[in-house]
Each structure stands twice: as C-alpha cells, then as structure tokens.
Amino acid sequence: MALGGALAVQYRLYAAQVAGVRRIGASTIRVTFGGAELAGFDGGGRDQSVSLFLPHPGQDAPVLPAEAGDDWFGAYRALDPQTRAVMRSYTIRAQRPERAEVDIDFVSHGDVGPASRWAGRARPSDRVVLLGPAAADNRSVCFRPPAETDLIVLVADETALPAVGGILDWLPADTPVRAWIEVPDAADIQQLPVGARAEVRWIVRGSTPPGSGLLVDAVRAARLPAGTPYAWVAGESSMVRAVRRHLVGERGLDRRRVTFSGYWRQGVSEDALRAEALADAAA
Known part of the structure; x- marks a missing residue:
C-alpha cells in the first residue's frame, strides 16, 4: 500500500495488529496495537489523530488499495463500500515507539456502529491499518497554545x-x-x-x-x-x-x-x- 503526493510527506500507512484489549470504564475499551511498522510511528502527542481502517466481519484484514499514486483516497472510495475497510477517526491515547505500540480508546455502544462492534470483539493478532503521522509536526495535531499562554x-x-x-x-x-x-x-x-x-x-x-x-x-x-x-x-x-x-x-x-x-x-x-x-x- 502506498501513498502519493503531498499526503506521503506527513503521513504513511502502518500495518498493525491487536496486542491487548481491556475495558477501562463503563463506556470505554482500550485497544493496544503493535507491530514492527509502529516503531516508525512519529506522532506529535497531544490530540494526535489517525485514520483507523478496520475489516468487516468475516474478513481477516482491512481491504485497501494496493497502489494508487497521488489519489490513494480516491482509489479507496472507489472500492465497494461493502468490501472496503471501515474507516474511522481516532485520537492516539498513548504511543510507545520503543515497544512499537499505540493505544486507542473506543467509546463502546455495543453493536451499534462498526467500530464499536469491532472493538467489543477484538482479540490479539486481529489485523488493522492506521493512516498516521510520518512526521511529529503534522496537521493532525491541533492543540497548539501560543507562547504567551498562562x-x-x-x-x-x-x-x-x-x-x-x-x-x-x-x-x-x-x-x-x-x-x-x-x-x-x-x-x-x-x-x-x-x-x-x-x-x-x-x-x-x-x-x-x-x-x-x-x-x-x-x-x-x-x-x-x-x-x-x-x-x-x-x-x-x-x-x-x-x-x-x-x-x-x-x-x-x-x-x-x-x-x-x-x-x-x-x-x-x-x-x-x-x-x-x-x-x-x-x-
């Protein structure tokens, strides 16, 4: 899977798998993702967001375009919605490059919504893909207080x-x-x-x-x-x-x-x- 054009300067695709799942509140499930590629996850912390691609039930991995040059997102949207990966936006709660891990917290609604349904059934080794930062100073970090803030x-x-x-x-x-x-x-x-x-x-x-x-x-x-x-x-x-x-x-x-x-x-x-x-x- 490749990203082209300006998108590839700040972001890249990271193949990952579930490393752990635990409930941390009445409404929240924390999923830890791991994988060798996440050692290069160069997040900016704070409110760093990513796009998370999830498989549909019955799929072993999310279905994404293999190559698409400068129009990767267009190629993704051109895939059959019943087949292409479920795409959702999430904030990274924590990142540990030394362990090649990131944590994402899911608000649980049971089976209402594909991401909540997936998180409620997630098990170690389940495969996902993250579209995340390749540079810490990226536009998906929005929390930027001016220097004079007190x-x-x-x-x-x-x-x-x-x-x-x-x-x-x-x-x-x-x-x-x-x-x-x-x-x-x-x-x-x-x-x-x-x-x-x-x-x-x-x-x-x-x-x-x-x-x-x-x-x-x-x-x-x-x-x-x-x-x-x-x-x-x-x-x-x-x-x-x-x-x-x-x-x-x-x-x-x-x-x-x-x-x-x-x-x-x-x-x-x-x-x-x-x-x-x-x-x-x-x-």
Whole structure:
C-alpha cells in the first residue's frame, strides 16, 4: 500500500495488529496495537489523530488499495463500500515507539456502529491499518497554545477524553489547567496525569442526552483566573459550538486562541459527516 503526493510527506500507512484489549470504564475499551511498522510511528502527542481502517466481519484484514499514486483516497472510495475497510477517526491515547505500540480508546455502544462492534470483539493478532503521522509536526495535531499562554482551558466529552489525556501528558506539570469533562457514567471517570496546578471537573451525564448543555452551563458558571488563556474544545458538535460561542462571545476570548473540533454529531454517522465534508470541499 502506498501513498502519493503531498499526503506521503506527513503521513504513511502502518500495518498493525491487536496486542491487548481491556475495558477501562463503563463506556470505554482500550485497544493496544503493535507491530514492527509502529516503531516508525512519529506522532506529535497531544490530540494526535489517525485514520483507523478496520475489516468487516468475516474478513481477516482491512481491504485497501494496493497502489494508487497521488489519489490513494480516491482509489479507496472507489472500492465497494461493502468490501472496503471501515474507516474511522481516532485520537492516539498513548504511543510507545520503543515497544512499537499505540493505544486507542473506543467509546463502546455495543453493536451499534462498526467500530464499536469491532472493538467489543477484538482479540490479539486481529489485523488493522492506521493512516498516521510520518512526521511529529503534522496537521493532525491541533492543540497548539501560543507562547504567551498562562492558562489552559480544556472542555471535552468522552469521545475527546483520550485527547485530553494526551494533552495533559504533554504539558509541563506546573501548567495551570482548568478542565471540564462530560462522561456518560461515574465509572468512566479516569485518573488523568494532572499537575498540582490543574483542576478537573467531571460531569456525569447519566440519562441526559449528549449535547444538552451540561458542559456549557458548567463552564459559564466557572470563574477563570485573570491572564491569557488558550482554550481547546472537542466532542459532540452542538456542544463544541455552544462552548465556543460562550468563550468568544460572552467571555471575550480572542477567537484565534480557541481551538475547537466537532468529533461527532448526535444522530449522524461518521460516514455521513465525511460525505458532507467532501461535498463542501467540492462546492
């Protein structure tokens, strides 16, 4: 499998297999991937994202184009959707180049969705492919606080919790951090690598639907210390928009100091979101 053109400068395909699986919360399954190729995985940490290609049930490995020159993604999309690999976006929770391993956390919905179904059945030696970084400074790392930042603000739901962990791993231990994290169940609360100057508030959603305003209400009610903050917001799209509007419109943060990403949208599959993005790009 080869990538061509500009894509190959920052990214490459990594063949990998499952090295371990464990449940780390009521809603989260952590899968460790290993393989010789992952020794070259040159991730930038923080919120480093990858595209993960999974096989369909009954397939031994994900089906991908063998060669496609400069249009590898076009060749992938041209394959039969019932046969070609399932493609999903994930954040790397941890990477260990010395052991040729990376960890990815999956939010478990049982058999609702192909990635959740795959993770619930994953076993050692199951084969996957990652489209990931070949250079640590790559555009899939979005958390980039300006040099003069003196406070980090993190707002996330469970889908962005692995990125929060990666960001906290990367930050110096004495960095002032205010974080709000929404999870479905109290059993989803994790031990995070926080320093003495970090404050993390967990919000347990329970039966309240995602994106219902719990996070924006919690942030709105908080007092932030004076200074020059940098905010990173990720998770369900409507929540992300509401928190960004509050930070920029109500608190007056410079919009250039707010990084935001809708990881998912309530009631819409990732395939549909990707199709929307392609249509918008074409338009």
